[in-house]
Amino acid sequence: MGGSSSKDAGVGVYGDLEVHQSGGIAFAGQTLRGNAYLRWNPKVATQTARQFRLTATLFGQERTCIEYQRDEWYDGEYDGVSKNRRTVTDYRRAQNVFLYDSLVLADLNQYNNIRDAKFPFEFHLPAQLPPSMIDPFGGRSKAEVVYGVTIEVQELGGGGGGQNWFSGIFGSGRNIHELPFRLVNPTPDLSRSYPINIPPFQEIVNECCCINRGYMTLSANIPSGMQAAGSEMRMEFCVDNKSKASVSTIIMEVKEKVTWTAANERKTKKRVLAKTQIPYDGKAMQNAMQNISLYLPTDSLESWQGSLISVVHYVKLILDTGFMTSDPKLSADFFCYTGRLWENAGGNDPSSNLVNPDLAQNDPSAPPVPAGWNPVTAPLVSNQQQQQQQESGVPVSMPPTPLQQQQIAGAAMNMQQQQQQQQTGQTGIVPATYQTPLNKTAAPDATVDSLVELIRQSFDSISDTQQWVERGGVSMSPQDLGRVMQTVKLKFNQPLVMRELMRSQWADRITCNHVATAALACEESTRGDVVRQMGPHVTDPENAVTIVKPHLSSFQWTLAA
Numbered sequence: 001m002g003g004s005s006s007k008d009a010g011v012g013v014y015g016d017l018e019v020h021q022s023g024g025i026a027f028a029g030q031t032l033r034g035n036a037y038l039r040w041n042p043k044v045a046t047q048t049a050r051q052f053r054l055t056a057t058l059f060g061q062e063r064t065c066i067e068y069q070r071d072e073w074y075d076g077e078y079d080g081v082s083k084n085r086r087t088v089t090d091y092r093r094a095q096n097v098f099l100y101d102s103l104v105l106a107d108l109n110q111y112n113n114i115r116d117a118k119f120p121f122e123f124h125l126p127a128q129l130p131p132s133m134i135d136p137f138g139g140r141s142k143a144e145v146v147y148g149v150t151i152e153v154q155e156l157g158g159g160g161g162g163q164n165w166f167s168g169i170f171g172s173g174r175n176i177h178e179l180p181f182r183l184v185n186p187t188p189d190l191s192r193s194y195p196i197n198i199p200p201f202q203e204i205v206n207e208c209c210c211i212n213r214g215y216m217t218l219s220a221n222i223p224s225g226m227q228a229a230g231s232e233m234r235m236e237f238c239v240d241n242k243s244k245a246s247v248s249t250i251i252m253e254v255k256e257k258v259t260w261t262a263a264n265e266r267k268t269k270k271r272v273l274a275k276t277q278i279p280y281d282g283k284a285m286q287n288a289m290q291n292i293s294l295y296l297p298t299d300s301l302e303s304w305q306g307s308l309i310s311v312v313h314y315v316k317l318i319l320d321t322g323f324m325t326s327d328p329k330l331s332a333d334f335f336c337y338t339g340r341l342w343e344n345a346g347g348n349d350p351s352s353n354l355v356n357p358d359l360a361q362n363d364p365s366a367p368p369v370p371a372g373w374n375p376v377t378a379p380l381v382s383n384q385q386q387q388q389q390q391e392s393g394v395p396v397s398m399p400p401t402p403l404q405q406q407q408i409a410g411a412a413m414n415m416q417q418q419q420q421q422q423q424t425g426q427t428g429i430v431p432a433t434y435q436t437p438l439n440k441t442a443a444p445d446a447t448v449d450s451l452v453e454l455i456r457q458s459f460d461s462i463s464d465t466q467q468w469v470e471r472g473g474v475s476m477s478p479q480d481l482g483r484v485m486q487t488v489k490l491k492f493n494q495p496l497v498m499r500e501l502m503r504s505q506w507a508d509r510i511t512c513n514h515v516a517t518a519a520l521a522c523e524e525s526t527r528g529d530v531v532r533q534m535g536p537h538v539t540d541p542e543n544a545v546t547i548v549k550p551h552l553s554s555f556q557w558t559l560a561a
Contacts, residue, residue, distance in 0.1 A: 011041050012174035012370075013054065015151035019181055025342055026147070028185045029127040032058070036105055036119040036151045039370060040112060051156040052108040058123045058383075060099030060130070060147045060183070062308040066092045066265040067140040091140070092262035096307045099129065099147070103381050108153065116375040123149070124384040125183070128460035131302045131338065132182040133311070135258045137269045143260035143309045147183045152176040185302065187339040192462060192496050193226040194529060196332050198317075199555040203328040205243040205321060214243025216328045219555065220317050225492055227313075229300035229338045233274075234293040237317055239285060247280040251318040252292045256301060256336075260309045273300055273313075277320070292317075302338045304459065305489035332525050335492045446473050448480045455487045455497075462493055465500040475506035478513045482521035485530070491523035498533040507537045512547040514538075519551050528556030535560055 017034040019026045026032050036056055069087050105119040106112075134144040153175045200219035220237040227233045235252055253275045259268045276294040301311045313336040318329040451468045455461045476484070484501070488494050498518065501507065515534045519527045531548065538544065549557050 011153075012039050013037065013151050013153055014177050015056070015149065015179050017149060017179050017181055020179070024181050026125065026181050026183050027339070027342075028125050028129045028183060030186075031122050031124050032149070032181070033120070033122045034149060034179065036121060037375065038106070038117045038119065038153070039373075040108060040114060040117065053104060053154050053156055054106040054108060054119065055102055055150075055152055055154060056105055056119075056121045056381075057102040057150045057152065058099065058148075059097060059101075059150065060145070062094075062096040062098065062130070062143075062145055062306050064094045064143045064260040064262045064267075064308045065141060066260070066262045066267045068092065068265050092265040094262040094308055098306065099126070101383050103383055105381055106378070107156075114376065116373055117378060118375040119378045120380045122380060122382045122384075124382070126459075127463070128185060128458075129183055130304050130306050130309075130459060131184055133301055135260070135269065136271065136299065136301070137258070141267050143258060143267075145306075145309065146180065148178050148180040150176060150178050184342045185337065185339050187228070187343060188226060188335075188337055190224075190226060193224045193335075194495065196222040196225045196334060196492075196525070197528060197555070197559060198222075198330050198332045198525060199528070199553040201328065201330045203326070205245045205328065206326045213245045216241050216243055216245075216247075216319060218317065218319060218328050218330055220330060220332075222315065222332065222334060226335045226337060227296060228340045229296050229302075229336055230298040230341050231296060232293050233296050233315070234291060235315065235317065236289055236291055238287065238289050239280070239319065240287045241282065245321045246282065247319045248322055249277045249320040250280050250290075250292060251275065251277045251316075251320055252294055253316045253318065254294065254296065255314055255316065257312045257314070258301070258309070259312075262308070273297055280319075296336065298341055300336050300338065303335045303490060303492075306459075310489075333492055333523070335490065446471050448474065448476055448484065452483060452487050455484065455489075461488050461490070462496045462500060465497050466503075469500055469504050473501075473504050473506075475504075475509065476501075476514075478511075478517035481510075481514050482517040485518050485521040491526055494522045494526045495529035495533055498530050502533055502537055509539060510534060510537050511540050512538060512543040515544070515548050516551055519548065527552055528559040531556070531560040 014037045015034055016037075017024075017026075017032065019032065034056070036054060038054055068090060070090055071085050071087055073085050075084075101123055103121050103123075105121060106117070130145045132145055132147055135142055198220045200217050202215055202217045204215045205213045217240040218237065220235055222233075222235055233254065237250070239247065239250075241247060254273045255270050256273050257268060257270045259266065261267075274294040274296055276292065278292055300313070303311055303313050305311070312333060314331050314333045316329055316331040318327050321327055446468070451465065451473065454464045454468065458464045481501075485494055485498070488497050515531055515538060518534065519531055522530050531552065535541075544561075548560075552560065
């Protein structure tokens, strides 16, 4: 904000967030509070007859960059006619704003007879959002999720064709200040979790690629499909060795896969988060349930899927049969969450690598206070309050501020002129209205299309399905049900979404065709749990053997039946 000069006329903005006093961590579903600071000179508007507005804007964004190689032709060095080909490195970049919310803090004009002001504000964050992250692999190809609040003075109705509206008024960058912060999801509702039963997998064991040594059957389960980073992950397994090959060790491995896109390019990288092994005792372990566990590191990312970026976690169980012999294995996805790390650390864990280290610092409240700083404080402005007013049909106007309280004699006439312009539709002074967040969709109706679109845009498909059912969701054909299941981003959530759908009034009218179509639309590892949610509601169970059973493994059929 600094002192005044002939160029900037002594005006500027700054801001702070409460979370910057404790590590810069904000939790989804909670309230993000902060303050905007303004040094204003009413002579700016008097001299230029221009209108300005002070805003606080919350944003969340996916950003991706992919490095790739392409061939290009170029003219020959000597004759300029012959063509040569070379490989060049290029980049694709993309961004997706999934969260946008803007608050009007004040309208500034020649009648604002004030020098310094402080504007408290708050944003009520959605309950589920993509966590702040960068991909942990490094390199020129990268993916990140960033959050911030921007404090800005904007000119209303100003032209300029994209030029700096504040040229000659504000010093460099004094009209805008960005406040980055990190966002973490709290620990999810663990009542949603369910055991992951991996169907038994029978594999022929070959030596030297072609010599059949018999077969092995491997089955496993994970007691909970939700696993916390920084904690122990346990797995149960059973080996039935009907081959001549011997098993030396049992290996458990957890991997993290990050995939991101930019334009027509796609990048996928994997890393091993944890790995452990135990010796195999053929006599004691043959065809008996055993346990194996490992520790999920604290630098694990959280499982989620957005428009440009997805993070998937899966566990693999491998039977090591030694040199020149095939190794039977199986795998399953699970949900990894990181909120417990930050909750246990009080929202400030410097050892965690969950987010961009550039943001891992406490941001001071404000820069050095300018000379003569003596602010008045405005009433709190909240996005929840403005949204409630908008939903109830009440026009959203700027809250009373110290700037308005100290208006000079001509302010009343100015406000009356603004109202007349708004009523007559005249342009010029833009009314102070609430900007609808980009991430907020229209209230969903009860159609199948609305549910599909809601799940596609959502980061919490379970809660959205529950709300759709409460609105009286319409009955679904088998094809409709399959389309909904295919839309669920995290496959781990498919059985939970089906559980909510089966609470609909029409659920007791589903048939085996519904079950079979839904099962085929789901990830193979979740089909048994999806069918189990639907089983009690089927009206023609006598057809299950011929219609449903062919689409399930014997293990899944036993589980569902």
